[in-house]
Each structure stands twice: as structure tokens, then as C-alpha cells.
Amino acid sequence: MSFKVIKPGLFTTIQDKGRYSYQRFGMSVAGAMDFFSLRVANLLVENDPFEAALETTFLGPTLEFKEHDVIAITGGDMSPKINNRQIPMWMSVYVKPGDILSFSGVKSGLRSYIAFSRKLDVPLIMGSRSTFTRGKIGGFQGRKLAENDTIGYRDKELLKSTGSYVKKEYIPLYEKEVEIRVILGPQDDYFMDESLETFFKSTYTITNEADRMGYRLDGEKIIHKKGADIISDGIVFGSIQVPGHGMPIIMMADRATTGGYTKIATVITPDLSKLAQMGPGSKINFREVSLAQASTIYKDYEDTFLKIKEHISSEKFNISEIRSLNLNIDGKKYSIDVNELK
Amino acid sequence: MYDKVKYLPAGDSSLTMEFGNEISVEINKMIRNTVSAIKNNSPEGIKELIPTYRSIQILYDPLVADFKKMVVSLEEILALATDGGEDNYRIVEIPTCYGSEFGPDLSFVAEHNNLTQEEVINIHTGSDYLLYMLGFTPGFGYLGGMSEKIATPRLQVPRTIIPAGSVGIAATQTGIYPIDSPGGWQLIGRTPVKLYDPLSDVPVLLNAGDYIRFKAISQEEFEEISKAVEKNEYEVNIIHNGEVRLNVL
Numbered sequence: 041m042s043f044k045v046i047k048p049g050l051f052t053t054i055q056d057k058g059r060y061s062y063q064r065f066g067m068s069v070a071g072a073m074d075f076f077s078l079r080v081a082n083l084l085v086e087n088d089p090f091e092a093a094l095e096t097t098f099l100g101p102t103l104e105f106k107e108h109d110v111i112a113i114t115g116g117d118m119s120p121k122i123n124n125r126q127i128p129m130w131m132s133v134y135v136k137p138g139d140i141l142s143f144s145g146v147k148s149g150l151r152s153y154i155a156f157s158r159k160l161d162v163p164l165i166m167g168s169r170s171t172f173t174r175g176k177i178g179g180f181q182g183r184k185l186a187e188n189d190t191i192g193y194r195d196k197e198l199l200k201s202t203g204s205y206v207k208k209e210y211i212p213l214y215e216k217e218v219e220i221r222v223i224l225g226p227q228d229d230y231f232m233d234e235s236l237e238t239f240f241k242s243t244y245t246i247t248n249e250a251d252r253m254g255y256r257l258d259g260e261k262i263i264h265k266k267g268a269d270i271i272s273d274g275i276v277f278g279s280i281q282v283p284g285h286g287m288p289i290i291m292m293a294d295r296a297t298t299g300g301y302t303k304i305a306t307v308i309t310p311d312l313s314k315l316a317q318m319g320p321g322s323k324i325n326f327r328e329v330s331l332a333q334a335s336t337i338y339k340d341y342e343d344t345f346l347k348i349k350e351h352i353s354s355e356k357f358n359i360s361e362i363r364s365l366n367l368n369i370d371g372k373k374y375s376i377d378v379n380e381l382k
Numbered sequence: 383m384y385d386k387v388k389y390l391p392a393g394d395s396s397l398t399m400e401f402g403n404e405i406s407v408e409i410n411k412m413i414r415n416t417v418s419a420i421k422n423n424s425p426e427g428i429k430e431l432i433p434t435y436r437s438i439q440i441l442y443d444p445l446v447a448d449f450k451k452m453v454v455s456l457e458e459i460l461a462l463a464t465d466g467g468e469d470n471y472r473i474v475e476i477p478t479c480y481g482s483e484f485g486p487d488l489s490f491v492a493e494h495n496n497l498t499q500e501e502v503i504n505i506h507t508g509s510d511y512l513l514y515m516l517g518f519t520p521g522f523g524y525l526g527g528m529s530e531k532i533a534t535p536r537l538q539v540p541r542t543i544i545p546a547g548s549v550g551i552a553a554t555q556t557g558i559y560p561i562d563s564p565g566g567w568q569l570i571g572r573t574p575v576k577l578y579d580p581l582s583d584v585p586v587l588l589n590a591g592d593y594i595r596f597k598a599i600s601q602e603e604f605e606e607i608s609k610a611v612e613k614n615e616y617e618v619n620i621i622h623n624g625e626v627r628l629n630v631l
Contacts, residue, residue: 060429060430061430062586064431064433064516065516066518066521066522068518163581166580175520177518200585223391224391225390225391226391226397227390270403271404273434273439274432274434274438275398275399275439276393276396277393279393281391285490297432306391306392308393309394331391331394331450334394335394335449337393337394338445339444362450
């Protein structure tokens with residue numbers, strides 16, 4: 041047993057890359073909503089970038105560690121604390137038996153990722169440890185975490201002794217109004233030209249019906265010219281469906297594999313991570329990019345991981361417990377948390 | 383079927399290879415042949431294929447191939463797939479116990495169509511069904527080719543729980559529930575065979591392009607097969623490239 045769930049948080053699940061190669065059987069992929077944060081969290085603890093981590097939603101969990109480990113928290117800032125003291129995000133942090141990790145409130149974003157150097161011990165199902173709650177498989181018993189769950193580690197001992205951090209320039213800022221880049225198609229020819237214009241010129245708001253399966257948006261109506269229904273075909277992460285009511289729905293990690301609504305456009309991969317950090321009330325402005333532009337953006341996006349990995353491996357520090365020092369300066373008392381970098 | 387396959391962009395790492403805009407046996411066969419041709423040739427960059435009624439969703443690695451490059455490779459493969467080649471398909475036999483507690487709506491389906499229950503069973507088992515695609519839930523197959531003679535509207539009030547293996551009819555469609563789920567189909571029987579087992583090496587029994595043949599079994603046979611399935615000792619009867627019995631409307 042490596043940690044025990046004291047409070048589960050709002051919706052905390054185990055996610056990795058997802059269950060690819062089984063979509064032809066109707067199996068949803070699941071997997072992390074925000075791959076940027078998942079990958080960076082894992083890089084910080086020297087794991088495979090797609091290793092299974094905890095994905096928290098809005099209200100983070102409270103966990104009690106039972107063994108030594110090095111963890112890293114990325115993604116939305118939910119004010120993580122260890123033993124009630126603030127800890128840095130986008131940085132590896134050492135935890136020891138008895139330490140309590142908690143989250144005290146949302147500062148930005150929606151989902152945090154907690155990566156564990158010693159790797160979560162849950163079974164591989166169809167090549168993945170991702171939780172697919174609707175199908176009741178994967179992760180921890182096919183469900184979100186609950187009070188008193190205990191999860192073990194796959195690594196018998198803590199193998200690393202160095203920590204790392206991500207440079208500020210690579211840490212995303214999570215805004216409430218975001219430009220989301222899309223490629224038109226596959227069914228853009230089903231829509232009136234004016235409606236394509238509407239789609240790009242107006243602002244859409246994420247409604248309360250937004251979860252791991254998809255985000256329903258509200259805004260100016262998009263009008264079809266040849267009907268909203270098609271003979272079912274494939275759906276991908278980021279497909280934007282427009283049913284007869286004219287309001288877009290963005291398909292996310294737990295999407296069905298196929299669907300029968302027209303798809304006006306598809307969100308480009310790097311912008312899915314931005315979407316994953318947006319919740320109800322956040323606003324979206326869609327912008328069209330060409331296939332060639334998208335290809336360049338994608339390569340730059342992948343390059344970012346290489347750069348982050350390089351700087352993580354070049355600027356390491358010896359990992360140690362965060363110490364609290366009490367200082368007395370000019371008669372004023374200060375308590376300072378110190379993580380010694382060597 | 384289109385004269386020329388359409389390639390539609392679906393984001394930065396996927397495209398839709400569209401063969402037509404209708405549901406047809408011909409398109410399904412073309413898709414089945416193309417899927418196996420793509421698998422045999424495994425062009426660089428392809429990560430996953432999702433065949434549907436009328437298209438193949440192609441997922442690719444944008445660091446290895448882009449849209450244009452994918453289209454070129456797929457066109458080359460398509461030329462091979464079109465040049466005949468063998469049409470390989472499976473007929474999968476699904477033992478089904480009709481009526482009683484397994485098929486509580488069999489009497490309604492018979493009544494609705496002015497048939498006896500025996501006649502409904504004979505018609506349902508009398509022809510083979512093409513599995514066009516899987517979707518909706520893991521392992522759920524969209525089957526085509528049911529006789530209009532046993533078509534029955536959905537229940538007005540859907541059931542909250544339908545046991546896995548239930549065989550149902552909804553309008554002119556027939557299908558098998560792979561997992562316990564709510565639903566409004568008229569239930570005429572149940573199979574003891576597992577269509578979906580997430581922990582198995584082959585998590586889903588059926589593939590797009592298979593033909594499904596229902597075989598009527600008794601309650602005793604149902605119990606026997608159930609036990610064998612539990613012990614992992616039951617082998618589903620699969621006929622390769624056998625003669626397909628199509629429904630003559």
C-alpha cells in the first residue's frame with residue numbers, strides 16, 4: 041500500500057494514454073484529458089511520459105502516503121499542500137510515510153495531474169490503466185476514487201534521488217476565454233457558408249453539460265444546409281459535432297467511437313490540453329488553421345516536450361524533504377519552507 | 383458507393399476515408415477488403431483503423447506522415463484492394479435460447495406480426511446477418527439483413543436493465559446486448575456466449591464484416607454452454623468463408 045484516499049475529491053481517476061487499438065470494437069479510448077500536463081508530470085518523476093497518473097477535477101483529493109515516493113503535480117492550480125504547507129507545482133516533490141497531500145482551492149484551470157515516480161499498481165486492461173467509468177473498467181476497480189481506497193506502487197522501492205522542475209516559460213497559463221484552433225471537416229460541406237462564418241466569428245460558452253465525454257457549448261446557432269444527421273462514422277478526440285439544434289459539442293476523452301451527427305471541424309491536438317483545463321462558463325473563440333499550419337504547430341508542440349525533457353535532465357537537484365525554518369528578522373517572525381537545491 | 387473514395391480531414395492526426403453515403407453490403411465488403419489491405423501493407427505512420435458503415439477512420443502519427451502523404455499511401459493500397467483479392471469473412475454461430483424468461487417479448491413480437499412464436503424463431507434463425515460496424519457500447523454490433531416479417535417497434539417504456547447476452551429486435555434491426563445495460567429493444571432470447579470480456583486476450587468476439595448466425599438452443603443447452611463459458615471451455619463455432627444465407631425480402 042502506497043497511499044490511502046482520505047477524501048476522494050470531486051472526480052479523481054487514474055489515467056494514462058488511453059485504450060487505443062480497440063476502437064474498432066466500440067471501446068472508448070478514455071485516457072488523460074490534458075496530455076500536456078500528464079506528460080510533463082511524468083517527465084518530472086522520470087517516468088514514461090504516458091505512465092498512469094491521477095487526474096483530479098476541480099476539487100482535489102486528500103491522500104495519505106504510506107511509503108516514500110517522489111511525486112509531481114501539474115495542470116490546473118488547485119493549491120496543493122503537504123501537511124498543510126503549500127508545495128510547488130511543476131516540480132518534483134519528495135513525500136514520506138505519514139505525509140498528507142491535500143488541495144485547498146482552485147486558482148486556475150480545472151484538472152490537476154499527480155504523477156508518482158514509483159508508478160501506480162493497477163492492472164493493464166487492453167493495454168491501458170485508464171479508468172473508463174461508463175464502461176466500468178480500468179484504473180482502480182473501473183471507477184473514480186472513493187474514501188479509504190488504497191493504491192499500491194509497482195516499483196518496490198524509490199529508485200531516484202534527484203528532483204527537477206519545469207522552467208516558467210513552458211508552464212501554461214489557464215484563461216477563462218481561449219482561442220481554440222481547428223481544422224475544418226470532415227462534414228463542413230453540410231453547413232451554410234454563413235454558418236461557417238458564425239462558427240468562427242462568435243464566442244461560444246461551455247455549458248454545465250461538460251464532462252470527460254464531451255463539452256456542450258452555447259452560442260450562436262449553426263445552420264445546416266443538408267441535415268444534421270449522417271450515417272454513423274468515426275469520432276476522434278476533438279471532433280466538433282453539431283446536431284439539429286445547431287449548438288456544437290466537442291468530443292473529449294471518454295467519447296463514443298462512432299456517431300451520427302455532422303462534424304463541422306476538429307480541434308488540433310495541442311489545443312485539446314487548453315480545453316481540458318476549461319470548465320462550465322469558460323468561453324471559446326474558434327480559429328481555422330490549414331492542414332499545413334496544423335502540421336507545423338504539432339511539430340513545435342512535440343518539440344516542446346523534447347526541450348522540457350532536456351532541461352529537466354540537465355538541471356537536477358538532490359531531492360529532500362521540504363523543511364520549515366523559523367526566522368526572526370528585525371523582530372518579526374517568519375516561517376519559511378525550504379527545499380534545498382544541490 | 384462513390385466512384386472515387388473521399389478523403390476528409392479529421393484534425394491533425396486523423397482522416398476519414400469515405401466510400402459512400404449509404405448502408406450497403408457492397409460498401410461493407412469494400413471496407414473489409416481495404417482494412418485487411420491496409421493491415422497487410424502497414425503504411426508508415428498508421429496507428430489505428432475504425433471501420434464504420436461507410437468509412438474507415440484512419441488515425442496516424444503526424445510526426446511520421448501528414449494528410450497528403452497518407453492519401454498517397456492509401457490510394458496505392460486501395461488499388462490493390464480493388465483488384466479483387468480474396469474476400470475473407472467469418473460466419474459466427476450464436477447459440478440462442480428463445481422465449482421464456484430469456485425472451486420475455488417473444489410472444490409480443492409473434493402477436494404483432496401475426497405469427498406463431500415458432501415462426502418468429504424460424505425466421506430469426508433462418509438467415510445470416512452482416513455485422514456492419516461495432517459501436518454504442520463495447521462489443522455492440524450493428525446488424526443488417528433482418529426480415530421485415532418480424533419487425534417490431536421498440537418498447538414504449540425502456541427497461542432499466544437488460545442482461546448481457548440478450549437478443550432483441552428494434553424496428554427492422556436485430557442485435558445482442560454485450561453488457562448489462564438499459565434499453566428499449568423487444569427481447570426475444572438470450573445467448574450464453576460472452577460477446578465482451580474486458581480481461582480476455584480477445585475482449586470482443588465479433589468483428590465488423592462478420593456474419594452472425596443465430597442457432598436456437600434449449601434451456602438445458604443454455605445452462606450447459608453457460609457453465610462451459612464460465613470455465614473458459616466453450617468454443618464458439620466459426621465458419622470461414624462459408625455459404626451465407628441471405629434474407630430474401
